[in-house]
Amino acid sequence: MRVLGIETSCDETGVALYDTEQGLLGHTLYSQIELHAQYGGVVPELASRDHVRKLIPLIKTLLNDSATQFDQIDGVAYTAGPGLIGALLVGSAVGRSLAWTWQVPAIGVHHMEGHLLAAMLEQPTPTFPFLALLVSGGHTQLVHVAAVGQYTVLGESVDDAAGEAFDKTAKLLGLGYPGGPALAHLAEQGSPNAFHFPRPMTQRPGLDFSFSGLKTHVLTTWRAQPDQNETTRANIARAFEEAVIDTLAIKCRRALSQTGLTRLVIAGGVGANQRLRTRLVQLADELGVAVYYPRPIFCTDNGAMIAYTGALRLAAGQSQSLEFSARPRWPMSELIW
Numbered sequence: 001m002r003v004l005g006i007e008t009s010c011d012e013t014g015v016a017l018y019d020t021e022q023g024l025l026g027h028t029l030y031s032q033i034e035l036h037a038q039y040g041g042v043v044p045e046l047a048s049r050d051h052v053r054k055l056i057p058l059i060k061t062l063l064n065d066s067a068t069q070f071d072q073i074d075g076v077a078y079t080a081g082p083g084l085i086g087a088l089l090v091g092s093a094v095g096r097s098l099a100w101t102w103q104v105p106a107i108g109v110h111h112m113e114g115h116l117l118a119a120m121l122e123q124p125t126p127t128f129p130f131l132a133l134l135v136s137g138g139h140t141q142l143v144h145v146a147a148v149g150q151y152t153v154l155g156e157s158v159d160d161a162a163g164e165a166f167d168k169t170a171k172l173l174g175l176g177y178p179g180g181p182a183l184a185h186l187a188e189q190g191s192p193n194a195f196h197f198p199r200p201m202t203q204r205p206g207l208d209f210s211f212s213g214l215k216t217h218v219l220t221t222w223r224a225q226p227d228q229n230e231t232t233r234a235n236i237a238r239a240f241e242e243a244v245i246d247t248l249a250i251k252c253r254r255a256l257s258q259t260g261l262t263r264l265v266i267a268g269g270v271g272a273n274q275r276l277r278t279r280l281v282q283l284a285d286e287l288g289v290a291v292y293y294p295r296p297i298f299c300t301d302n303g304a305m306i307a308y309t310g311a312l313r314l315a316a317g318q319s320q321s322l323e324f325s326a327r328p329r330w331p332m333s334e335l336i337w
Helices: 033-037 044-065 085-102 111-121 162-172 179-187 212-223 230-259 274-287 303-315
Strands: 002-007 012-019 023-031 075-081 106-110 130-135 140-147 150-156 263-267 290-292
Touching: 002 044, 002 085, 002 303, 012 044, 012 303, 023 044, 023 303, 033 044, 044 085, 075 085, 075 111, 075 303, 085 106, 106 111, 106 303, 111 130, 111 140, 111 263, 111 303, 130 230, 140 230, 150 230, 162 179, 162 212, 162 230, 179 230, 179 274, 212 230, 230 274, 263 274, 274 290
Parallel strands: 002 075, 075 106, 130 263, 263 290
Antiparallel strands: 002 012, 012 023, 130 140, 140 150
16 A cells, blocks of 8 residues: 655645555655744744645655656545644645545544654564653653554643743743754753753652743743853753753653563654763663664654554555544544554
């Protein structure tokens, strides 16, 4: 089965072709960073309009580069949520319309399930069951993955997700957009001993996360500095990043201990953070646990994870009716296989 995947949940337009026998045939991505940078963050209406402009040309380019004719496509998968409602509707409408035109089934894919399974595109492929740490701009979750479609959320962010905290903290420090990568780059220049920030919710039982207070701690620390220079800014960025990474590592250790799982998968945009990867690899080595993560381009939003996840669901006999919908909020607990 050959499936076209479409991802338009936020500010990146991604398309990909996945074949259940040949694997990933091709993928392409257009980022709207330059469009939104002048506003300091994503403007939803502009994001939707840009998806309208870019999606069809990207699909044509993908089909041409992969030497695929439309009559060779057996299904279409598109991100149906969660995300920005306008952006989701663009991908959903185009995906469902193409499927109707080509007379093939279509399926709406949960964005976070796509991230959850992105590591399955790599070699070696993790086997079930495993613990997944999903860290993105909008979500931070620890998920027990028993099998495809069998997910138990063990803990999640109660306020700001890790990626959201990175972006907001970067803005507080006067860094550009996108803030997360800019802050991580600045943190490389900081001293690890200049500041020590709290590791939120690690002194109490449970696997939930909270990063809103850490963001506030950054603000008060920055305002209290007599010399608000680049060195101070870098030191605060380093302390913030280490606090987030330590918190994630502590919760991963706790979840692995509680579940007895021996495989850890890292996914989501923050999963591309090199310091986080290094720390979790060290943790895995210490515990005798295998760790897996997608290549950086598949950590951020992309069409490949949607095409892969959609192919699994279509192969299982699932499909969408002509009446499609987009869900800006969609709990993973509602995913049923």
